[in-house]
Amino acid sequence: AQSVTQLDSQVPVFEEAPVELRCNYSSSVSVYLFWYVQYPNQGLQLLLKYLSGSTLVKGINGFEAEFNKSQTSFHLRKPSVHISDTAEYFCAVSGTSYGKLTFGQGTILTVHP
Amino acid sequence: GAGVSQSPSNKVTEKGKDVELRCDPISGHTALYWYRQSLGQGLEFLIYFQGNSAPDKSGLPSDRFSAERTGGSVSTLTIQRTQQEDSAVYLCASSFTPKETQYFGPGTRLLVL
Numbered sequence A: 001a002q003s004v005t006q007l008d009s010q011v012p013v014f015e016e017a018p019v020e021l022r023c024n025y026s027s028s029v030s031v032y033l034f035w036y037v038q039y040p041n042q043g044l045q046l047l048l049k050y051l052s053g054s055t056l057v058k059g060i061n062g063f064e065a066e067f068n069k070s071q072t073s074f075h076l077r078k079p080s081v082h083i084s085d086t087a088e089y090f091c092a093v094s095g096t097s098y099g100k101l102t103f104g105q106g107t108i109l110t111v112h113p
Numbered sequence B: 001g002a003g004v005s006q007s008p009s010n011k012v013t014e015k016g017k018d019v020e021l022r023c024d025p026i027s028g029h030t031a032l033y034w035y036r037q038s039l040g041q042g043l044e045f046l047i048y049f050q051g052n053s054a055p056d057k058s059g060l061p062s063d064r065f066s067a068e069r070t071g072g073s074v075s076t077l078t079i080q081r082t083q084q085e086d087s088a089v090y091l092c093a094s095s096f097t098p099k100e101t102q103y104f105g106p107g108t109r110l111l112v113l
Helices: none
Strands: A003-008 A010-014 A019-021 A024-026 A031-040 A044-050 A055-059 A064-068 A075-077 A087-094 A101-103 A107-112 B005-007 B010-014 B019-024 B030-037 B041-052 B053-054 B067-068 B075-079 B087-094 B107-110
Touching: A003 A087, A003 A101, A010 A019, A019 A107, A024 A031, A024 A087, A031 A064, A031 A075, A044 A055, A044 A075, A044 B041, A055 B087, A075 A087, A075 B053, A101 B041, B010 B019, B010 B041, B019 B087, B019 B107, B030 B075, B041 B075
Parallel strands: A010 A107, B010 B107
Antiparallel strands: A003 A024, A019 A075, A024 A075, A031 A044, A031 A087, A055 A064, A064 A075, A087 A101, A087 A107, B005 B019, B019 B075, B030 B041, B030 B087, B041 B053, B067 B075, B087 B107
């Protein structure tokens, strides 16, 4: 079985500040890792994914994440946030045979002016 | 091109009634997934289709829930004898192959009174 823990339910930051959203996972098998974003009243949009290779993954909107196998973590970072980044962010894992996603509980990022 | 579409966008029903939720995946996508998003349980996997067959139904919460997919395209999620705890947003996602990126629809918001 797989599980995902997002360590912060809410993260408030000021505009242009850096941000890190934390994610830890547990799995007995190899996994793929994902970050999705959900803007208010919208569906889920993929930000970035780690399948294999370089542990630093760059995604859309200036976000990046680093896969750390020893710490079973996949934290999401952005060096300078904008008001428009205000949304809920979900970390997820899947097995490697098909895409059944197990999600974390989500982190609400609120960017203040 | 067209994304994943779901209908209806909102559904209000009375406890005990049956409901059908529809998902139209992106054309050519062979894999289709249903998820549920609720306040209490977060985002949960329900069922996975590859073509018209469902090799993983492990997330269906009870035998009141069923789903089918026809022609390798449209999928219908049916909830019989709805209960208040079924109130949630039901999300559909599709991918070109089971290992590729999933694209999510906007969801159907179900409210059981």
